[in-house]
Amino acid sequence: MFKVIGGFFLGLIVVGVLAYTYAGSLMFREIESPFGVEETVARIQQNIQGVGNGWALSGLRNPGKAVEAAGGNTLPVMMVEACSTKYSGPILKDDSVRFLSILMPCKVSVYKKNDGKTYIGMMNAGLMGKMFGPMVGDVMGEVAKDQEKFVKFDPSKPAPEMIKGMPGAATGGAGGGAAGGC
């Protein structure tokens, strides 16, 4: 009996340690970009505009600007915000999952680290969606497929211009959503 209970608790501890170690990397993804911060942002914006499925840019936020305004420094961070009513609509219409609006608009974060390289951070929409029932799972699965296209770059194409003229652009303040249909 002692062995069974001991084994059970040992299993719990192992699962807990594994969850603690890997949960973050499962929920979120980080990939290295071959371009600088601005070019990565611009290429993601271009991809979002070209991916279809109702995706539209809804903001470009620079949280680092708020830190600078307060007198501090941070390496550059820019958040590209995008939304698709095709995906947001069903979730926003359902009272039981409307709280997931907290995840909207869809964000892709582009930032530089101390190694001087540029990285892209994204939510693992597919995995997270599965936790909230079949409808959300299906929607988020589709979002995850499109997210992959957001960060697929064609280096042979010239660098596009970063689109700043959107609500919330690079202000560090509230991002707008009107342009993105959310």
Next chain:
Amino acid sequence: MSVRPKLILSAAAIAAMLTALVAFAMPAKPEAAPAQQAAATPKKESDSTADHSKFKELQKNFKTGPEVTEACLICHTEAAKQVQHTKHWTWESKDPKTGQVRGKKNIINNYCTAVLSNEKDCMACHAGYGWKDSSFDFSVQKNVDCLVCHDNTGTYRKLPGNAGHPVYKRREFPPKSGKFVEAVDLKRAAQSIGMPTRTNCGACHFFGGGANGAKHGDMDSSLQHPGKYLDVHMNEKGLNFTCTECHATKSHEVSGSRYNTSAAMTGPAHIRGKADASPAACQSCHGDKPHSTKHALLNQHTDKLACQTCHIPEFARNDIGTELSWDWSKATIMGPDGKRMVRKDSAGRRSFDSQKGQWKWESYVIPEYRWFNGTSTYKVIGDKIDPTKTVQLSVVGGGPNDPESRIWPTKVHRGKQPYDVENNYLTVQHTGGEDATALWHNYDWQKAIGTGMKAANLPYSGKFAFVDTELTWPITHMVAPKEDALSCAQCHSKNGRLKDIQGIYMPARDGKHWLDVIGWSLALLTLIGVLVHGAIRIYSSKKEG
């Protein structure tokens, strides 16, 4: 259980897990007091004892810059002579240690490359009037430009093509841009003179290399109105330093030239006015033990590290950015229609121009670190090169065993530029101008190099190719608030900022395998000893009890 409670529970679990992860993942930070914005510094009233607008010598409608200088010299009789001894006038500098004659006039860089044969353009940043070729007379006092440093109206403009003269007639600039630069009101400028402001220094030093921030990386127009985050000393709402607060000037000689950098000052802070000239170094004000006793360990770093290494964690900390490379081999590539092609990068900075080639820019640049003793060796025009290797256009001197050396942050600008394949030296090319041999006019390398080499008085074989070059600059501006200085682990780690610095032992970066084995073995033996000892104690107490 219905779906909704399940969902809420799932969401709550995820939220709790994420909160815990974030809490554990984030390094603990000391609580910081809310940022307090210092009250805006009001514009200083002039404390000069003279109102130049009342001087009868300055009541004229000046037609040219030299006329203004002649008026200045009526009272400031020695000023021009003083200026004529400075690098701002001669564009020449002799290394006191090596004897090498450098200066803008003699070196060759990988931005615009060289001054020779391009004087009419380059002299927009000369503190003088009329230097258009080698015939310029450096002894004529009225050709000293007083206004470029002392005009306080902020309207004094010198443009490429005028050989250092200001804008006398309204002019479209850049050409065909539809933008116009107004003629300078010389009378107003002459009556509004004062100590140099950031605008005066920045007119050249912010825009070196032909674009805002291009050259230096730690100097650009963001320093015109900087916030605390960008520069604690120049912070407009704080100390509000101008350039001359640090670059103390004596007889018009400005301290702090990169040709003779004070790389390793020691001792306490200097007293302004003493005969040691108060060099433009951090130590001049802060001394070489600037940290409090609470952080005394940091003071032990000052014999190896320049202050800038920790306190300028990144440079070009803004959207302007700085240029990291210039590839001249892409110049003369025309667009599909055969005409000049111009492209910008994603942030709106120049990235390609058929006239000049291709550039790469970056913001928030992490410096490259080098030993530096204040002396750099430059490639001057005519120096031999080895084209099989990357040519070092400036080599920062020093090393770990040199007591005058410190580890400095640097900007390394990489380039590709033409060289004479038979004579093995970098070529001088005539770029600016509207004449038949100017590269930016006729897109003909042969003609441009031919004219440039003639001006340099060097033989040209007629054959050229492109070679990789590097130019290294020490970084010293854009000092961040102390809270944003590098943390210990940013250097003391295997892949930290100083991973490539040789010649010193750095805990956590360097290690000796055998020493690690001994240390860990001792730790393991200690652990075993404790466990065995504990087990014996438990065993014996049970046996006795």
